Amino acid sequence: MSEEYRSIWADLGLDLGAHDILLGVLGKAYQDIYLAQKDRPQGMGYFDFVMSEVHGLRIKELVDEKAAGRKIIGSYCVFVPEEIVLAANATLVGLCSGADFAMEEVEKYLPRNTCALIKSSFGFKLGKVCPYLESADMIVGENTCDGKKKAYETLNELVSNLYVMDLPQVKSENSKALLKAEYNRFRKAVENLTGVTVTAESLKQAIRTVNAKRAAIHRLSSLRKADPPPISGLDALLANQVFFYDNPARFTESVNKICDELEERIKAKKGVCPEGTPRVLVSGCPQAVPNWKFPFIVETSGAVIVGEESCVGERGTRNLTDESGETVEQMMDAITERYFKVDCAIFTPNPDRLDHIQEMAAAYKADGVIHYGLQFCQPYLMESIPVEKGLEAKNIPCLRIETDYSMEDVGQLKTRIEAFIEQLR
Amino acid sequence: MMRFAGIDIGSRTIELVVVDEAGEIVRSLQANTGFDLAEEVRRLINGVKYDRIMATGYGRNLFEVSFDAPTVTEIKAHARGARAFFPDARTVLDIGGQDSKVIALTESGRVKKFEMNDRCAAGTGKFMEIMARTLGFAIEDFGREALLAEKSFNISSMCTVFAESEVTSLIAKGHSRKEIARGLHESIIRRVAGMINRVSSEGDIVFTGGVANNPCIRALLEENLARRIMFPADPQSVGALGAALLAAEVS
Numbered sequence: 206m207s208e209e210y211r212s213i214w215a216d217l218g219l220d221l222g223a224h225d226i227l228l229g230v231l232g233k234a235y236q237d238i239y240l241a242q243k244d245r246p247q248g249m250g251y252f253d254f255v256m257s258e259v260h261g262l263r264i265k266e267l268v269d270e271k272a273a274g275r276k277i278i279g280s281y282c283v284f285v286p287e288e289i290v291l292a293a294n295a296t297l298v299g300l301c302s303g304a305d306f307a308m309e310e311v312e313k314y315l316p317r318n319t320c321a322l323i324k325s326s327f328g329f330k331l332g333k334v335c336p337y338l339e340s341a342d343m344i345v346g347e348n349t350c351d352g353k354k355k356a357y358e359t360l361n362e363l364v365s366n367l368y369v370m371d372l373p374q375v376k377s378e379n380s381k382a383l384l385k386a387e388y389n390r391f392r393k394a395v396e397n398l399t400g401v402t403v404t405a406e407s408l409k410q411a412i413r414t415v416n417a418k419r420a421a422i423h424r425l426s427s428l429r430k431a432d433p434p435p436i437s438g439l440d441a442l443l444a445n446q447v448f449f450y451d452n453p454a455r456f457t458e459s460v461n462k463i464c465d466e467l468e469e470r471i472k473a474k475k476g477v478c479p480e481g482t483p484r485v486l487v488s489g490c491p492q493a494v495p496n497w498k499f500p501f502i503v504e505t506s507g508a509v510i511v512g513e514e515s516c517v518g519e520r521g522t523r524n525l526t527d528e529s530g531e532t533v534e535q536m537m538d539a540i541t542e543r544y545f546k547v548d549c550a551i552f553t554p555n556p557d558r559l560d561h562i563q564e565m566a567a568a569y570k571a572d573g574v575i576h577y578g579l580q581f582c583q584p585y586l587m588e589s590i591p592v593e594k595g596l597e598a599k600n601i602p603c604l605r606i607e608t609d610y611s612m613e614d615v616g617q618l619k620t621r622i623e624a625f626i627e628q629l630r
Numbered sequence: 631m632m633r634f635a636g637i638d639i640g641s642r643t644i645e646l647v648v649v650d651e652a653g654e655i656v657r658s659l660q661a662n663t664g665f666d667l668a669e670e671v672r673r674l675i676n677g678v679k680y681d682r683i684m685a686t687g688y689g690r691n692l693f694e695v696s697f698d699a700p701t702v703t704e705i706k707a708h709a710r711g712a713r714a715f716f717p718d719a720r721t722v723l724d725i726g727g728q729d730s731k732v733i734a735l736t737e738s739g740r741v742k743k744f745e746m747n748d749r750c751a752a753g754t755g756k757f758m759e760i761m762a763r764t765l766g767f768a769i770e771d772f773g774r775e776a777l778l779a780e781k782s783f784n785i786s787s788m789c790t791v792f793a794e795s796e797v798t799s800l801i802a803k804g805h806s807r808k809e810i811a812r813g814l815h816e817s818i819i820r821r822v823a824g825m826i827n828r829v830s831s832e833g834d835i836v837f838t839g840g841v842a843n844n845p846c847i848r849a850l851l852e853e854n855l856a857r858r859i860m861f862p863a864d865p866q867s868v869g870a871l872g873a874a875l876l877a878a879e880v881s
Contacts, residue, residue: 602743616688617729621746624705628741 210261213268217340220333227306227334228260231495238501239439244477246436246470248463252443255451259494263450264336270296271340276399279341281326282349283521283547284372286540289392291411291453294401298337299449300326300344303493305610307332314359320581321609322493323356330363337450341366343398345391348372349551350584368394374551385541392537408536409528416525418453421460426519428467429511430569433476435467438487438510439500440477445517446494478509483629486571488514488562488592490579491521496610499577502619508626511569514562515577520548523561550584558588559595566601572629573602575622580609602628635680636873638707639663639671639689642727642755643840645870646674653714653875658867663689663727668696684877686869688728702876704869705733705744711872712836713739715862721830723822723851723859724869725841727755730822734830745829752788753818755840760790761814764797765807773815773844775808782812788821812846819850826855834858838868 214224235256255263267277276295278285281302290297305321306328314327329335338344346357347370361367371387373380396402425444428435444460451459470476485508492499492515500510514520526543530536548558566574574596576589589605596603604625608614631651638645641663648657657678664670667689675683675697684700685693686707694701704724712722713735722733728751733744751757762772783800787793793814800810826835835857841847842865852859862868 597743617746620688620703620705621744624703624741624744627703627706628744 207261210265213264214260214336217264217268217336218333219336219339223307223332224260224334227304227332230304231259232257234495234497238497239443242437242439242477242504244475245440246463246466248459248466249436249440249443251459251463252440252447255447256443259450260336264340266452267296267298267337267340271342276342276395277340278343278345278395278398279338280345280347281353282345282347283516284347284349284544284549285345285370286388286391286544287415287453288408288411288526288536288540289388289403290395291414292403292408293392293395293399294407295342295395295399298341299493300338300341301329301335301494302326303496303610304328306334314363315356318581319352319356320490320579322491322579322582323352325493325610327356327360327363330360338364343368343395345370349549350582352581352583372551373545374553376545376552376557381541381545384545385537388537388541388544403533405531405533405536408533409530412526412528412536412539414453414457416528417457418448418460419522419525421457421464422448422522424464425460425467426512428464428471431471431476432484432570433474433478433480433482434484434509434511435470435476436463437477437504438485438513439497439504441510442492442497442500442513442517445513445515445522446492448522449517450494483508483572483626484511484570485509485626485629486512486514486562486566486569486574487518487577488565488574489577489589490582490585491516491518492577493517498610498612498615499606499608499618502615502622503575503626506619506623506626508622508629511571512565514558514565516549519565520558520561550588555588559592562592563595563599563601566596571601573604573625575625576603576605578605578607580607632682632878633680634874634878635675635678635683636707636870636875636877637671637675637683637685637687637693638704638867638869638873639667639685639687639693640727640869641688641729642759643866644670644674644687644689645867646678647867647870647874648678648680649871649874649878651878653878655871658864658870660866667692671696682877682880684873684880686873700877700880702873704729705731705746706741707869707872707876708838709733709735709739709741709872710875711868711870712838712862714871714875715868716834716836716860718834719836719860720833721826721835723826723835723837724839725754725822725837725847726839726869730754730825730839730841732822732825732829743829745825747825751790753821757790757793757818758814758841758844760794761797761811764794765801765811767807767811772811773846773848776811776815776846777849779806779808779812781809782816783810785810785813785817788817793817815844815846815850818847819854822851823854832857834860836860836862838862838865840866842866
C-alpha cells in the first residue's frame with residue numbers, strides 16, 4: 206500500500222524526502238499528543254485512522270476522483286462555499302497550513318513578520334509536501350486580511366490555478382450584494398472548470414449535504430456542555446479540522462456515531478477528566494492541522510477545552526444554509542445570507558463576534574476564555590483587547606496569548622496558562 | 631509540629647523556605663542555579679526537614695518529576711507569599727532573573743489578572759547583570775551608583791543584545807558610567823510602569839524578586855507611579871515562601 210502511495214506522491218510532484226520528514230514529525234506529534242490521552246471515546250478510532258491516512262488513503266480517493274473526471278478545489282478559508290463546489294460536481298478540501306516548513310525558502314517570498322498561517326501555506330507549496338495542494342485543479346484564495354490578500358499576489362506566481370475571491374469588510378447591503386456577486390462569479394468559474402452546470406436540484410442536494418455535516422458538528426459541540434465533558438478539546442478540535450478534508454457524507458456519519466457514544470458516556474457520567482475540572486473556551490485565530498500545541502498545553506495543565514470560537518470551530522460551522530429555496534437564484538441568496546453572518550475579524554465593526562464569545566462562554570459553562578492569537582495576525586490581535594474587556598466586564602476571566610508554530614515559547618506559555626487555570630479553580 | 635517547604639527554582643537562583651504550622655519562617659536557604667539543576671536542588675534540600683514540599687519557578691516541572699512533589703506557578707506562589715507580608719496587598723510586581731510579572735489580586739487574595747514579559751529577558755535581573763558587567767559595576771553597587779547620577783542618558787533599546795552595544799558605544803564616547811547606568815534603570819522603569827498600569831491602576835504595590843533589592847529601581851518606581859511600594863524583608867524568597875504556605879494549605 207505504502208508503495209502505491211509513494212508513486213501517487215511522486216506523480217503529484219511531491220519532494221519525497223521532505224515529505225517523509227513531514228510525515229515522521231506528524232506521526233510522532235500525533236502519538237505524543239493524541240494517542241497519549243486517557244479515556245478517549247472509542248469512536249475517535251475513526252479520526253485516528255483518518256489522520257494516519259491523511260496523506261495516504263484520502264489522497265488516493267482524491268486522485269481516483271480525478272481519474273473519474275471529478276475536479277478538486279482547494280481552499281484556505283471558511284468563506285469559500287462548499288455548497289457551490291459540490292453542486293458543480295467537484296470536491297472541496299482545506300489546504301494545509303498548520304506547521305512551519307521550508308521557512309528559509311518562505312522568507313524569500315514573504316516578510317518575516319507575516320503570520321505563521323500564511324507562511325505555512327507558502328512553506329507547504331515551496332517545500333512540495335502538500336498532496337492536497339498538488340492535487341487541486343483550482344486553488345481559491347480570498348481577500349480576507351491584508352496579509353492573505355497580498356500573499357495571494359505572490360502565490361499567483363508559484364501556482365498556475367489560483368482563483369481569487371473578493372470579500373466585503375463591512376456588514377452592509379452593498380457588501381452583501383458584493384458577496385452575492387462574488388459567489389455567482391465563483392459558481393461560473395467552478396462550472397467552467399467541471400463542465401457541469403449547477404441546477405436547483407444539485408444545489409439543493411449540496412446544501413443538504415453540507416448542512417448535515419454542520420449539524421453533526423453542532424451535535425458534537427453541544428455534548429461538550431456536560432460536566433465532565435465526554436470528549437477532550439483536542440479530540441473535538443481534530444473533528445473540526447477533519448471537517449475540511451474528509452468526504453462529507455462519511456464525515457457526517459462518523460461524527461454522529463461518535464455522538465451516540467458520547468451520549469452514552471454522559472449518561473454514565475463518564476468523562477475525559479474529573480467533574481469540576483476547570484473549563485476553558487478558546488477564541489481567536491484558526492488552528493489548522495497539525496497545530497495542536499496550544500490545546501495540548503491547556504489540557505496537560507489541568508483544564509479541559511469545551512469550545513472553539515474559531516474558523517476551525519464554531520465560527521466556521523455555526524449557521525446552517527436555508528434549505529427551502531426552489532430556484533438556483535433563491536438558493537444562492539440563502540448561501541449568501543449564511544456566509545454573510547460569519548463574524549470574521551476582517552469585518553469592521555464586528556460586534557457579533559464579541560456577543561458570540563460571551564454566548565458561547567455561557568452555553569458551554571466556561572470558567573474562563575483564552576484568546577488565541579497568532580503573532581502578526583492584526584485583525585484578531587486587535588480584537589483581542591475589546592474581547593478581553595467585554596469578558597472582564599462580565600466577570601469572566603480572560604487570558605490573551607500570542608504565539609506561532611514554533612516550540613520555543615512552550616515553557617513561557619505553559620506558565621501563563623497554568624497560572625490562568627489556577628485562577629479559575 | 632509539621633513543617634512545610636517551598637522551593638523556587640528560578641533561572642538565576644534557587645530559594646528554599648521552610649515554615650511551621652503557624653506560617654512562620656523557620657529556615658531560608660539560597661543557591662545559584664548553576665549548570666546541573668537537579669544536583670543543585672538536591673544539595674539545597676539535603677538535610678532540610680519538612681513534611682510536605684511544593685515547587686515553583688521555571689524549574690518546577692523538573693522537581694515534580696525528580697522528587698514527586700506538587701507544583702504551583704510563580705504567579706500564584708508570589709501572590710501567596712506577598713500576602714503573607716502584606717495581608718491587604720492587591721498588586722504584586724515581581725522582577726526575577728529572566729521574567730517580570732505584575733499580578734492583580736482580589737480582596738481575598740485570589741489572582742484576578744496577571745501579565746508577564748515577553749519571550750526575552752528585557753528588563754529583568756539577567757538584563758541588569760549584563761548591563762552592570764558591561765559598565766564595570768558589581769551588581770550589588772549598580773543601583774546605588776545609578777542613584778548618585780545627576781542626569782541620565784536615554785537608552786532606547788530594551789533588548790539585552792542591542793542595549794549592550796548601545797552602552798558600549800556610550801562608554802567609548804567617554805560618557806559617565808553612572809549616568810549611563812541611570813539611563814538603563816529609567817528604561818526598565820518605563821517598561822515596568824506600563825505593565826503595572828495595564829494590570830492594576832491604583833493602590834499600593836508589593837515588589838518582590840531579586841531586582842527589588844536595587845535602590846535605584848525602588849526609588850524611580852515610587853517616583854514614576856506615585857503609588858506606595860512595599861518591600862518584603864527578603865524579596866527574593868517570596869516565591870518560595872508562597873509555595874511553602876501553599877504546601878501547608880494542601881488538604
